[in-house]
Amino acid sequence: METIVSELIILIGPPGCGKTEYTKKLKEHVRVNQDDQGKVNHFAIFAQAIKDKKNIVVDRMNFNFYQRQQYAEPARQAGYKIKFVQFKICDSILLERLAKRKNHPTISIDDDHLEIIEFYHRSFIPPTSNECDELVLIEKNEYVPILDMSNISGRAIVVGDIHGCYDVFMRLLKECKYNSTIDTLFLTGDLADRGPQSRKVLEWVMSHRDLGVFSVEGNHDNKLKRHLMGNPVRMTNGLDATVRQCENMHQPSLVKLLSDLPAIIRLPDVDYKPTYLVHAGVDPRHPIDKQNLETCLYARGLDGKDYFDISKGVWYDLLNRSYRVVCGHIVHEYPFPNEDRVFCLDGGACHGGVLRAMIIDKGDWEIVEVPGLAKDELGPVAERDRLVAEGWLRCDNLGDLRIYTYTDKCIHKSNWDEITLNSRGVIFNIKTGEIVAQPFGKFFNLNEHPTTQEKM
Numbered sequence: 001m002e003t004i005v006s007e008l009i010i011l012i013g014p015p016g017c018g019k020t021e022y023t024k025k026l027k028e029h030v031r032v033n034q035d036d037q038g039k040v041n042h043f044a045i046f047a048q049a050i051k052d053k054k055n056i057v058v059d060r061m062n063f064n065f066y067q068r069q070q071y072a073e074p075a076r077q078a079g080y081k082i083k084f085v086q087f088k089i090c091d092s093i094l095l096e097r098l099a100k101r102k103n104h105p106t107i108s109i110d111d112d113h114l115e116i117i118e119f120y121h122r123s124f125i126p127p128t129s130n131e132c133d134e135l136v137l138i139e140k141n142e143y144v145p146i147l148d149m150s151n152i153s154g155r156a157i158v159v160g161d162i163h164g165c166y167d168v169f170m171r172l173l174k175e176c177k178y179n180s181t182i183d184t185l186f187l188t189g190d191l192a193d194r195g196p197q198s199r200k201v202l203e204w205v206m207s208h209r210d211l212g213v214f215s216v217e218g219n220h221d222n223k224l225k226r227h228l229m230g231n232p233v234r235m236t237n238g239l240d241a242t243v244r245q246c247e248n249m250h251q252p253s254l255v256k257l258l259s260d261l262p263a264i265i266r267l268p269d270v271d272y273k274p275t276y277l278v279h280a281g282v283d284p285r286h287p288i289d290k291q292n293l294e295t296c297l298y299a300r301g302l303d304g305k306d307y308f309d310i311s312k313g314v315w316y317d318l319l320n321r322s323y324r325v326v327c328g329h330i331v332h333e334y335p336f337p338n339e340d341r342v343f344c345l346d347g348g349a350c351h352g353g354v355l356r357a358m359i360i361d362k363g364d365w366e367i368v369e370v371p372g373l374a375k376d377e378l379g380p381v382a383e384r385d386r387l388v389a390e391g392w393l394r395c396d397n398l399g400d401l402r403i404y405t406y407t408d409k410c411i412h413k414s415n416w417d418e419i420t421l422n423s424r425g426v427i428f429n430i431k432t433g434e435i436v437a438q439p440f441g442k443f444f445n446l447n448e449h450p451t452t453q454e455k456m
Contacts, residue, residue: 005079006053006080007056007083008058008071008072008075008080008083009057009083010057010058010068010071010083011059011062011087012084012085012087013062013086013087013089014089014116014117015113016089016094016095016097016098016113016117017088018087018138018140019059019060019087020059023057026055030046030057031057031059032045032057032059033059035060035106036105046058046071050080056071056080063120063125064125065131068127068131069131072132082131082132083136084127084131084136085138086135088137089141090140090141090292090293090294091114093142094113094117110232112234114233115234141290141292142293143289143291144262144263144291144292144293145262145263146264146266146288147266148265149214149266149267150267150269150275151268152212153182154182155360155361156183156360156361157183157186157357158188158345158357158359159172159173159355159357160188160349160356161189161190161218161345161349161350162187162191162201162355163192163194163349164193164198164238164350165195166195166197168195168349168373169201171370172355172370176357180213184213184214185212185213185214186215186216187205187213187214188215188216188328188329189216189218189219189279190218190220190221190329191205191215191221192220192221192242193224193238193242194238194382194385195349198241198242198246199245202246202249209257214265215261216262216263216278216279217258217293217296217297218280218329220238221258221261222258224239224243228254228255228258236395236396236397240397263296264277264282264288264291267326268360268363270324270360271365274322275325275326276288276323277326277327278327279297279327280298280299280328280330281327281330282295282315282319282325283299284315284319285318298329300315300329301314302317316337316338319341324340324341324342325342326358327346328345330346331351332344333347335356343358343367347369348372350382350386351372351373351386352372352386354369354370354371355369356369357369381428384404384423387419387423392420393407393410393419400429402428403426404423404428405423405425405426406423
């Protein structure tokens, strides 16, 4: 007589990925869920089901080894078969689902859903086959369409991240001898934030949409759009100033502008190779027409969601040489890190670098640059925003006040200078740029100083 082995299914995935819907199909399984049943009671339900040899499904995020094994190990000792079901759903689908979710015991529609998803990604430790008897992957991606502008006549002028630097933008167009009647203008996204004239940039783009001006969507554009649509977002990296500047603009028109921005545009060919414009980058492990929005907005390292983790290389290191990519997002002092594959146009104009353009004309190309904001235009707030963008400082907003504190990354890398040493909770009034409160500088232990502090 064949022995029937009880089954434990452990679901793995972020909120909104479909775990609970999956459990509804498992009529013969006892559902264990901490959100609905409580921290203590759900363990009691689990223990009783183990004792009764019933099939069990654990409906939690289960994002790390410890959380999974607190269920798997007792079940394994009781002779259960252990099955992991991992949900890999793109973030845009998760956000859409969470925005529609009602009556969830722990997540409300007013929560910052993107932060919840990012917490999962930061905390996630992928399951291995050694943890279970069977590992199943359920994937769902939403691929972005590509706007084909490869057959335009005249020049294509592609401008890097403007970030509210309107005057610099106008100087660059003049340097490129831009003529709206014969040229087509493309932008790498991140039109606003950080620079002093975000509203003027947005208004200029809105008024020139019918004159051959196209922009891909940047992560800052996406965040501004979500804020204007009523979604809770963190007011960081200059977004608060942009929102105040845009208060009297026609909001529906601005939302439409931002909502219509494509993720990928095919440009005229460069050196006889198909060439694509995207804000951040693409996943080189997938075809160009199989890219999702998160990659287009945030791509940096080859693996993981940590923006500053490039330990396994940058995305373009593995880029297919059969096509080229023009992008922004990551500041590059030199625009050709991989000249036969990628052109990086973000020169850090809002941080005192350059605003960079690429002119494509009949297959040939050239790079044009103009100086970005001068140091005296940056001011202490913008200087600290630059360090926030690079991960050395953290920024919190409270009305007109902006609070800067050095990050764990700054401590671990010992990246101390006059600004980071004195950013232990320094508070600025962003309307005046004045320091409201200045705490003591960084405190080092005995026999320790910035150059000797041990790196973790």
